[in-house]
Amino acid sequence: MGALKDMVLFIYTMALFVLHAAGLYHLFHSEWTSGFEYREMAFYLGAITAIQYLDIPFSFFLTRSNPYAVFVQVSGRLFTLYAATYMVGWKYVAFTLVAVYLISELCRGPYYMTNCLKTPNKPLTWLRYNAFKVLYPIGFTCEALVFINVLFVSGRVPIDIRNKNFMFSLVFAAFFFTIVNFLYQSMSKKAEQKNRQLKNIKTK
Template identity: 30%
Template sequence: MSNKTQTPAKERVEQEKERIARKGQEVKSGLTPIKIYLLTYNAVSALLWANLLYITITFILTPRSNIQQIAGKSTFLNKLFTFNNSFLSSSTKIKPLNQIINHFKGSYEFKNLGFKTKYTQSLAILEIIHTIFGFVKSPIGTVFSQVFSRIYTVWGVVEAVPEVSHNSPLFTTMLFAWSLTETIRYTYYFLNLLNIQSKILNWLRYTTFIPLYPIGASSEAFLSFQTLPSIKPILLNLISTNSLPFKEILIKSTIGRNLLWNLAKSNNNLNKNSINQTWGPLEIFRLIMFFIWWPSLYFLYTYMFKQRRKVLGKGRGKVVGGTNKAR
């Protein structure tokens, strides 16, 4: 009786051993040079982004006191949360928000976080090459737009205007969203290449983007917008060189004279306090990119929701169709 009950149990153990052995053999036999390269790329990328995530979280959790704002540098966020009231002698600021903003400033120099970020993110250029040569099955348009926006932000915004971007709290929120997203993504791709499925990781991969994509993309967009010079000098120049009746109307009216006076005064203050207040091709390009950002976010966001329904919609943790998109 006992032998009969033990036999099925032993058979199940042997079958499980055979199944594991077959799976290991399949993985081993499928290790082509391209697959080994992709495994290495995803493993290295996951480790690099995990390190950035650790540093970013450490920075956020590190207590700071007596954080001084840089004199003469009025940032976009400071202006956003400052209310100028003509009935008040001074501006009124939302102190809790200012404390949060100040707390998130300065992460670029924290443990060389900015230096590590720009080179870690630059590795993603390889993902475009992976898609072009068919190493992975991903839409080239989606991959290119995602990689381009990141590379542009790192080199065309953060490194191009360091006096503004390096001390911006938006750099911290952007990097937190990036690093958490990428740590999950590259780990998911690495395990997927080994035919290892994790329900928790699948759920994280196709769920965390819901809050992280808007945080990351909006931080990118407003960080770029923050680096733009003031538009007041342009308005003043247009008005001063305008020979149309509109100029005469402004000069004759009280409101018009006040407008011209305030523009001239603001322009004078900007020239004294700002490092770069000139508009050029790069600044115009950043302004255009700011408006392009939002439809691009919608495109990527809806694409990820489609992928989420495809992967999680037919059962959590299942990879539908067995398509490997590890890039």
């Protein structure tokens, strides 16, 4: 039974890795050739992100993921990717956001695949649990800029405290920061635990 679980998780992880690698290739290839256009990749990005909802049922019998954290992260990404389709200008904000999303998944895949093969690798483990320290602040900044652009730069919401939509935007910002903090703290705790384990293995 254990071998079957490892095989299912390996295939699932490899499929996601290939899909995200293809997305990253297309991202840079399109920029170097015809120029990156976010709308051309929006559906593909949404599709490969939605697939990750499978991590929720998998968390009960294949992985040790927190299903609540998975739901929040995947839903947040989908919402941000959808919102980005309404951006006015700021092409490289969308470009950087997409790159961060794709690279973050590419940092996870090899770690899980080596674990499925029972050949854990310390550098891949370190990368899996520490890459977020660079990627997360960049991604969070891009996410914030996406919503600033969509709400204010595009002119959809006037900056006026008498406007109920503007006040709602402030409430949304507070909620957004709360979710960001929750995810960052969750990842930081995991990274601290894993780095401690790696340090102990190194000193033996």
